[in-house]
Amino acid sequence: MSTDLLELTIREAAYRVRQKEVTFPELLDAALARIRATESLVAFIHIDEDQARAVAASWQQLLEAGYDLGPLQGIPIGIKDNVDVQGTPTRFGSEVYRERIPSSDATVVRRLRQSGAVFAGMTNMHEFAWGGTTDNPHYGTCRNPWNVTRSPGGSSGGTGAAVASRSIFAGLGTDTGGSIRLPSAMNGITGIRPTWGGISNNGVLPVAWTMDTVGPMAKSAEDCLLIVDAIAGRDIKDPTTSTADILGRTQRKQTKKLGIVTDYSLTGNQMQVQQGVRNALKTFEDELGYEVLEFELPGIEHVVEAQIVIDGAEPSALHDRELEESWELFGEDVRRLLTAGHSFSAVDYVAAQRYRSMLSDSLAVVLRHVDAVITPTLPFTAPEIGATKVEIEPGVWVDKLFGNMRYTALPSMTGTPAVSVPVGIADDGLPVGVQVIGEPGDDRMLLKLCADFQHFNNSWSYLPYST
Amino acid sequence: MTKNYKAEKEAVELEEVQELWRESARRVRAWVSNNAEAGVVPFAGYDKRLTPSTQEREGKAT
Numbered sequence: 001m002s003t004d005l006l007e008l009t010i011r012e013a014a015y016r017v018r019q020k021e022v023t024f025p026e027l028l029d030a031a032l033a034r035i036r037a038t039e040s041l042v043a044f045i046h047i048d049e050d051q052a053r054a055v056a057a058s059w060q061q062l063l064e065a066g067y068d069l070g071p072l073q074g075i076p077i078g079i080k081d082n083v084d085v086q087g088t089p090t091r092f093g094s095e096v097y098r099e100r101i102p103s104s105d106a107t108v109v110r111r112l113r114q115s116g117a118v119f120a121g122m123t124n125m126h127e128f129a130w131g132g133t134t135d136n137p138h139y140g141t142c143r144n145p146w147n148v149t150r151s152p153g154g155s156s157g158g159t160g161a162a163v164a165s166r167s168i169f170a171g172l173g174t175d176t177g178g179s180i181r182l183p184s185a186m187n188g189i190t191g192i193r194p195t196w197g198g199i200s201n202n203g204v205l206p207v208a209w210t211m212d213t214v215g216p217m218a219k220s221a222e223d224c225l226l227i228v229d230a231i232a233g234r235d236i237k238d239p240t241t242s243t244a245d246i247l248g249r250t251q252r253k254q255t256k257k258l259g260i261v262t263d264y265s266l267t268g269n270q271m272q273v274q275q276g277v278r279n280a281l282k283t284f285e286d287e288l289g290y291e292v293l294e295f296e297l298p299g300i301e302h303v304v305e306a307q308i309v310i311d312g313a314e315p316s317a318l319h320d321r322e323l324e325e326s327w328e329l330f331g332e333d334v335r336r337l338l339t340a341g342h343s344f345s346a347v348d349y350v351a352a353q354r355y356r357s358m359l360s361d362s363l364a365v366v367l368r369h370v371d372a373v374i375t376p377t378l379p380f381t382a383p384e385i386g387a388t389k390v391e392i393e394p395g396v397w398v399d400k401l402f403g404n405m406r407y408t409a410l411p412s413m414t415g416t417p418a419v420s421v422p423v424g425i426a427d428d429g430l431p432v433g434v435q436v437i438g439e440p441g442d443d444r445m446l447l448k449l450c451a452d453f454q455h456f457n458n459s460w461s462y463l464p465y466s467t
Numbered sequence: 468m469t470k471n472y473k474a475e476k477e478a479v480e481l482e483e484v485q486e487l488w489r490e491s492a493r494r495v496r497a498w499v500s501n502n503a504e505a506g507v508v509p510f511a512g513y514d515k516r517l518t519p520s521t522q523e524r525e526g527k528a529t
Contacts, residue, residue: 302498305491312488332477340484348492351499353509358502360510
């Protein structure tokens with residue numbers, strides 16, 4: 001019974017509770033049992049079962065007393081370890097902050113509490129969220145439930161593995177250069193990097209201030225939408241949200257057209273990934289009536305190189321003093337990246353920021369003609385744990401960090417929202433994800449578009465083989 | 468900060484990353500120098516209004 005419960009969508013689970021077929025404590029018990037059964041994945045790094053049970057029981061009592069807060073009430077959710085949860089160890093996946101217990105909630109956590117969510121635990125992550133794996137040297141290497149020799153991606157790999165293995169209904173991740181979308185694709189789940197400034201980052205440890213976002217990861221786009229509805233909106237504690245409820249403002253006319261980018265969307269990737277994208281485009285055309293157009297984005301070939309300047313320099317500035325004072329407490333890969341971030345000059349940084357302006361301009365033009373731009377989420381399926389290079393065609397190997405960012409860099413650099421939606425299983429038995437990019441404020445429209453897609457493509461409901 | 472790199476393997480790996488990143492930055496600088504007009508300012512958030520030169524290319528003002 002417990003696995004069946006956890007395969008429900010959030011809305012289905014909420015319905016069953018209200019039909020008195022199941023209770024919130026039973027949903028939580030199922031989740032906790034599943035977490036224990038899959039603990040070798042190292043998806044979670046802190047769990048407080050007693051506290052979670054007390055909260056679930058309270059919500060059940062309140063529901064029976066007539067206090068119905070909606071579909072998130074009583075739903076077990078995971079929180080990435082860089083999002084503050086009051087009174088709970090929130091350590092950024094780091095040794096430096098092993099003893100840290102925040103005294104207040106991040107704004108997104110407070111809003112989830114107000115919606116009745118139950119926090120099942122803190123999920124594993126790449127140390128300080130600076131990296132695309134979740135090979136955490138301090139709390140353990142997180143593994144991909146589709147194949148435990150493979151990476152779950154990162155930096156929100158714990159949330160990705162936990163949702164995919166059906167340990168929780170959904171979770172929060174954070175995304176700077178791809179940290180929600182990469183683990184969503186590699187684990188066969190759905191995740192959205194929201195519009196930059198649409199969801200508060202208050203109480204979330206930064207990686208790169210000009211690109212950081214926090215967002216949901218769940219089985220389906222519809223589940224992600226429920227969480228976006230709960231956490232989005234202006235927050236006086238985060239000035240980047242000062243444009244009010246940016247995610248709700250866009251009601252632009254639907255064109256029923258999708259864009260792909262010349263020499264980008266369908267190049268530089270494994271054939272099995274490319275086939276997944278082509279199949280997804282065919283579904284959009286044949287089942288949903290979209291027309292696919294091709295556009296050029298001048299300078300797109302430099303998007304990863306420009307992102308590495310910004311995504312390299314900003315965390316090095318953030319962690320400058322800590323790295324000097326606590327060198328030995330950092331994992332080897334993160335201290336290498338943080339040290340390398342000092343390599344850039346101010347001129348390099350300004351040039352990269354000017355590049356962003358030009359790329360944003362070009363993308364804005366494209367998005368006047370289409371509802372969304374389509375790319376793979378990443379060029380390959382989940383790599384082997386520990387790999388530093390990945391083969392994308394026979395004899396052609398790419399640096400894993402740069403490869404990870406080939407497609408995720410476009411939304412990260414332009415502040416645009418992007419959904420990673422699972423589209424199928426590749427020849428190697430691993431999930432393939434497609435990235436759907438819109439204009440700022442299009443978040444809800446993109447999730448609805450992906451929900452429509454998921455009516456015709458049920459990859460999101462596949463259960464990993466190894467679980 | 469590289470003084471902290473006592474292990475040779477770590478130092479070599481750092482040098483490889485730095486070289487890759489410096490080369491990346493150089494290519495971005497070159498592309499921006501060749502393609503950006505003086506009025507292109509550093510990124511301050513996505514702007515649907517587009518810059519004047521893009522509007523001109525689009526053939527419509529916003």
